[in-house]
Amino acid sequence: RDTGATIADAAKKNGAAAVEIGPVDSFSFGRGGEIIDGVAGEVLAAAFKLEEGEESEATEFADKSGYYFLSVTEVIPPAPMPLETIAAEVEARWRAADRDARVGAVVTKITDALAKGAPLAEAAAPFDRAPQPAILTRRSVNDTFSQELLDQIFAVAKGKSVSGRTGDGAQVIAVVDEIKFGAAPIGPDQIAAFGRFIGNQFDRELIDAYAYAVREDFKVKINKTLIDTQFAEAP
Structure with a gap:
């Protein structure tokens, strides 16, 4: 750059490539309303601070990932689209x-x-x-x-x-004229089996509740140690 070379020439000499983009407005839209991809917001903002024919100095990206140079070759005044x-x-x-x-x-x-x-x-x-x-x-x-x-x-x-x-x-x-609730996604055999299970559970709960009530009424005491001894396996 110090020798007066353009950004494109300087980039090529140093193994890099200059990318030409535009026309593009400050919102990343092209002349036909299409979105121009590949331009970082900070680069676009910096470009719109330059005059036509002006080049920027080396500027570091905000994320510290590298540097960029800018050269504005043409400024197109704003005008209604044809x-x-x-x-x-x-x-x-x-x-x-x-x-x-x-x-x-x-x-x-x-x-x-x-x-x-x-x-x-x-x-x-x-x-x-x-x-x-x-x-x-x-x-x-x-x-x-x-x-x-x-x-x-x-x-x-x-x-x-x-x-x-x-x-x-x-x-x-x-x-909404009518609301119907869908049938259960299980077969009649499964429903019957579930009914038997609920019935058995209910019967077991009744038996347990009855036994508890009898023990409470007659003050029945259970010696668990003696029961374990009686039913323990012989040595």
Whole structure:
């Protein structure tokens, strides 16, 4: 660098490589709105403090992992992006926002009608919509029912309604008409065996309770040492 060589030439002479990046703004976005990867935030911040044609001195990274040099070859003044380059994106965003606003207004009107006691079919009829019955479980995730929407549905009481987005951005209004609890995931033999086990446990508890009551009533004393001696194995 002291000989007047450029950063690229000096890097090459010392076995390193200079990396050219840009155009890029202070938020790491390129001219077309794409994200420019590979630029540390501290390096980008330092670059925007330099003038066009200016080079930095050796600067150590904050994490002490090495040093970097900067050379700003061109500064592009801020300006609105040409309409022809963003027209399609602007139109798509406007249409999406307009659709969301319209759908949101319909959802609000339907949910207001439901809150006043109207059946779902009646509340949706003015908007040319008809209820579609569905039997759901907590695992019924699909393009229509997201996990978030299912969690809302299973959190409300019978007769209540919830709304949420589908996978493609549309809106769903769900009314819980009926709640059924799933059958136990075990067979009848297992249920019978469990019943016998509970019965045996219950009988054992009754016997133990009766024996304890008798001992208490008649002041029965148990000499455990004598019992152990009587039933001990002979030498």
